[in-house]
Amino acid sequence: MPPKRKSAAPNRSFKVSDQIQRDLSELIARELKDPRVGMVTLQGVEVTPDYAHAKVFFSLLIGDPDESQKALNQAAGFLRNGLFKRLHIHTVPTLHFVYDRTSERAADMNALIAKAVASRGPEEG
Secondary structure, three states, X not given: OOOHHHHHHHHHHHHHHHHHXXXXXXXXXXXXXXXXXXXXXXXXXXXXOOOOEEEEEEEEEEOOHHHHHHHHHHOHHHHHHHHHHHOOOOOOOEEEEXXXXXXXXXXXXXXXXXXXXXXXXXXXX
């Protein structure tokens, strides 16, 4: 039977990622005043095993993806400082914001499927 410590590590990493995502969502909404950020939704956080770095995936309802990514990465130090005050962990990771194009790709795929279905003749389906 493996030691309890090993089995707890992935779970702890998930909890830390989840907490970072929740706290960052709040910090961005309440304390980040940069208009370039737009209406951001955080999709997920991936933390390295040593907690040194975190990739923060975001999508946008309104705004320019490149400008938002640039603004978020420029504010990463400010946001990390905000996390220091909220999280009770030894190391708060350096934040790296990445625009998540998953919803865009899903919309494109749905459009292609709708187009293919619409172009089918009645005798085919």
